[in-house]
Amino acid sequence: MFASDINENSEDTTDFEAAIMAKRQMIVQEGNNESDTGQEKKKQLDMFSEDMFAENYSSPNSVQKISSRAQENPNLTDNWDDAEGYYRVRIGEVLDTRYTVYGYTGQGVFSNVVRARDMARGNQDVAVKIIRNNEVMHRTGLKELEMLRRLNDADPDDKFHCLRLFRHFFHKQHLCLVFEPLSMNLREVLKKYGKDVGLHIKAVRSYSQQLFFALKLLKRCNILHADIKPDNILVSFVHIIFHCLCGCVYCSPVLEYLCKTYTLATFGLILGLGYDFGIDMWSVGCTLYELYTGKIMFPGKSNNQMLKFCMDLKGKFPNRLIRKGIFRDQHFDANCNFLYHEVDKVTEREKVVVMTNINQTRDLSSELIGRQRLPEDQVKKVGQLKDLLEKTLMLDPAKRISINHALAHPFIHDKI
Numbered sequence: 001m002f003a004s005d006i007n008e009n010s011e012d013t014t015d016f017e018a019a020i021m022a023k024r025q026m027i028v029q030e031g032n033n034e035s036d037t038g039q040e041k042k043k044q045l046d047m048f049s050e051d052m053f054a055e056n057y058s059s060p061n062s063v064q065k066i067s068s069r070a071q072e073n074p075n076l077t078d079n080w081d082d083a084e085g086y087y088r089v090r091i092g093e094v095l096d097t098r099y100t101v102y103g104y105t106g107q108g109v110f111s112n113v114v115r116a117r118d119m120a121r122g123n124q125d126v127a128v129k130i131i132r133n134n135e136v137m138h139r140t141g142l143k144e145l146e147m148l149r150r151l152n153d154a155d156p157d158d159k160f161h162c163l164r165l166f167r168h169f170f171h172k173q174h175l176c177l178v179f180e181p182l183s184m185n186l187r188e189v190l191k192k193y194g195k196d197v198g199l200h201i202k203a204v205r206s207y208s209q210q211l212f213f214a215l216k217l218l219k220r221c222n223i224l225h226a227d228i229k230p231d232n233i234l235v236s237f238v239h240i241i242f243h244c245l246c247g248c249v250y251c252s253p254v255l256e257y258l259c260k261t262y263t264l265a266t267f268g269l270i271l272g273l274g275y276d277f278g279i280d281m282w283s284v285g286c287t288l289y290e291l292y293t294g295k296i297m298f299p300g301k302s303n304n305q306m307l308k309f310c311m312d313l314k315g316k317f318p319n320r321l322i323r324k325g326i327f328r329d330q331h332f333d334a335n336c337n338f339l340y341h342e343v344d345k346v347t348e349r350e351k352v353v354v355m356t357n358i359n360q361t362r363d364l365s366s367e368l369i370g371r372q373r374l375p376e377d378q379v380k381k382v383g384q385l386k387d388l389l390e391k392t393l394m395l396d397p398a399k400r401i402s403i404n405h406a407l408a409h410p411f412i413h414d415k416i
Contacts, residue, residue: 080172085132087174089114095176096169099128105182110137110144113182126166127182131175141175148177150221160217161210163234186230186287190294198294201381202416207233207291208388209412211284216403219277226275228283230290267310267317268397270303271325278397281406285392292385293367304341307331311338313362314395321395364389377416384411 081087086107093101095116100123103115111131117123131141148165155162166178184192186207193199199207211233218225225232266282268274289297298313300306311317319336322328331339338355368382388411391401406412 081133085134085137086112087130087133087172089130094119095128095171099126099178101128110140115181118178125181127179129177129179130171131177133172133174138175141177145175145177147221147223150223151217154221155217159213161214162217182234183236184234186233186235186291189235190230190291194291194294196294198290198292201292201378201385204288204292204385205381205411205416208284208288209407211287212403212406212412215280215284216407218280219403224275224277225280225283228280228287230287233287266397267307267395268321268325270307270327271317271322271331272327273321273325273397276397278400281392281400281403282397285389288385288392289368289389292382293370295367302341304331304339307338308340308358311358311360313360313364314393315360316358317395381411381414381416384409384414387411 079088089101089104089112091101091103095101098120099116099118101114101116105113105115105127107113111129113127113129116126116128118126131137145165145168148163151160151162152165158164164180166180168175168177170176190199198204211228215225266279268282269279286297289295298306298309300309307317316338322332322336328336333339333354338358340353340355341350342353343349344351364386365383368386369379374382388401388406388409391409392406394400401409
């Protein structure tokens with residue numbers, strides 16, 4: 001969901017979805033009626049016509065042929081998709097009569113992504129994201145499409161490091177989004193260049209600045225990403241690009257998925273404090289920590305363990321914040337004492353330990369410096385990073401550093 005103007009934007013989204021669903025139903029209905037009538041069908045209004053995306057969108061006739069083929073052989077659709085609705089990609093296959101698939105990038109919760117060459121653009125490399133074929137994922141994909149359009153329209157000069165959407169089409173009932181070529185994500189960069197040790201402070205500073213610029217655009221467009229992590233940040237030479245807006249808190253099924261993204265989930269989400277832009281700021285802080293140290297900041301395996309790890313660093317949460325959480329009873333008693341769920345070492349059964357006091361056992365400075373012997377200028381820079389992280393990880397979302405202040409922070413502003 002968007003952070004504000006919820007009613008207005010919800011109506012816009014409903015209209016957007018309704019038009020798409022009406023179009024899909026119209027296509028299927030035309031296919032069903034084709035054998036019963038020889039009359040020429042009237043041309044239907046296409047909300048994704050060339051005046052919107054200016055490229056050759058798959059016409060209703062091409063999709064109608066797919067529907068007819070599926071009628072002739074009901075089992076054919078099963079050959080296109082696997083049991084979970086992912087499209088079965090074939091190397092050499094041509095999508096939308098122009099994209100020749102030559103590689104497979106990977107598979108996520110919402111889609112799989114292929115590398116292709118655009119024959120209509122001189123074999124330009126592109127990435128095609130193929131949304132899973134079920135109603136929930138389709139709706140999520142439509143919302144991602146709408147948000148990408150908002151972001152791209154708000155950044156015509158491509159200065160804010162958000163992924164560029166070229167166009168979209170439908171292929172065998174899958175919504176497909178065509179992007180600029182996708183490179184490694186930051187998780188892969190860490191594994192390749194900074195496994196267990198992290199990246200150089202200069203690289204972290206550069207990536208930090210670009211992250212905050214992307215965050216600025218998201219906020220300008222009233223969008224909460226809500227799933228910022230190294231996996232969703234792509235690297236192109238020295239630049240980074242936000243992607244995977246399917247993780248946005250724009251659709252209701254995402255909350256369950258979000259709460260399973262334990263490593264970056266804010267304690268506010270776990271407690272049920274609601275959504276605000278502080279969520280993304282928290283996640284950026286966790287991401288920057290991981291970029292520099294090579295280690296996950298809060299490696300919890302459950303929501304309860306995540307809260308414990310967070311308090312090990314930040315101390316006990318203020319009672320006033322705990323009482324606001326709609327899920328507080330799952331983790332705190334009536335006196336706001338933490339109910340820690342752990343496995344008994346003897347019985348190997350889970351037990352609940354009431355913790356009235358929680359001492360801070362982690363020191364951020366020690367974790368950032370570690371055993372490194374750094375020159376004085378880098379020690380200063382790491383100290384600035386520590387200060388920035390502390391400001392992004394304030395427990396009270398209202399007290400977290402603003403995006404503009406983050407961009408003006410000495411860690412970002414002062415070059416090394």
